[in-house]
Amino acid sequence: AIQMTQSPSSLSASVGDRVTITCRASQGIRNELGWYQQKAGKAPKLLIYGASNRQTGVPSRFIGSGSGTDFTLTISSLQPEDFATYYCLQEYSRPRTFGPGTKLDIK
């Protein structure tokens, strides 16, 4: 199975900051990667699919990029509602695999 890693595992930032989360696959997955946001007690929410395509309704401050093995999710200007845990998910091969998550909290 393809292994997914994320860095950092946690991150403290302030409203207005620009933050970047990285996801790395153990082998090439083309652009078949999604980013999910999860808040406590809630189901995950799809933010980005196909590595760089924003899901309908997702604010433009969420930017996904990358292909092959290295991917990033950038939040250009943090808003209070963005403090959550973020996961990447590869859909290139079966089984699908999630990254371990990045917890983003308020500094």
Add this chain to the structure above:
Amino acid sequence: QVQLVQSGAQVKKPGASVKVSCTVSGFTLTELSMHWVRQAPGKGLEWMGGFDPEDGETILAQRFQGRVTMTEDTSADTAYLELSSLRSDDTAVYFCATGGSGMDVWGQGTTVTVSS
């Protein structure tokens, strides 16, 4: 639009089985590829398995093979996840999810607690 509604929380004893349902509205189940994801308390998301339209079959993560069954009742537009030989580390919230590119629709989650 698609909505997924899951069955309620369950408490089971070790060694028992549990069956969680996920009912679709807004679409028919046959139009969707359903996946199941779980999350143990304080832990990350874990993909358990789902329907692969390219292969036309349900694929399970290796660690669940032999213990997990994913079925569908198309007449009721309901998908089911059954997990047998429950252990304490199966205590988790179980989600169904679906979508084309990415899983953009999720159920609300079903808490399964395994405790003696």
